[in-house]
Structures are given as structure tokens and as C-alpha cells.
Amino acid sequence: MMRALAFPLLALSMVLAAPAWADVSADQAAAAAQRVASGRVLSVEKTEVDHRPVWRVKVLTPQGDVRVILIDAASGRVVG
Numbered sequence: 001m002m003r004a005l006a007f008p009l010l011a012l013s014m015v016l017a018a019p020a021w022a023d024v025s026a027d028q029a030a031a032a033a034q035r036v037a038s039g040r041v042l043s044v045e046k047t048e049v050d051h052r053p054v055w056r057v058k059v060l061t062p063q064g065d066v067r068v069i070l071i072d073a074a075s076g077r078v079v080g
Helices: 003-016 024-035
Strands: 040-050 054-060 066-072
Touching: 024 040, 024 054, 024 066
Parallel strands: none
Antiparallel strands: 040 054, 054 066
């Protein structure tokens, strides 16, 4: 019985020990981009810049311009 519980408990402990800096969600990236360029989010897609994962968020500003905001996928910081 104890061996039957060992694997699920090990798996659960690995999930709970996931780093706090785990990926920023698409919704969080969209919110961060809206703080920089207020407007309507048109799209959010994950890509890489300089071998680092980033969210590429397109925002339509109230003036009618489309801005592309890059959000670091690990930290949530604006990188471009």
C-alpha cells in the first residue's frame, strides 16, 4: 500500500514545489500591456526574442494606432 502512494505523493510534491517565477499567463500579459498602452487588446501570442520567451501583445489605442508590446513570459515585465 505504501508503495502505491509513493509515486502520487512524489508527483504532487514536484508540482507544489514549482518555482514562483513560473510563466505569466496570456491574461496577465494582456493586462500588463494595457497598463503601458491603454486600449483594446487585439491579440496575445507567445514567441521568443533573443532566445527568451515573451508574450507579443497587440493593443489598439484610442487614437487608432496598433502598438506591439513585448512582455517577458517569466517575470511579466515589459521588454519592448
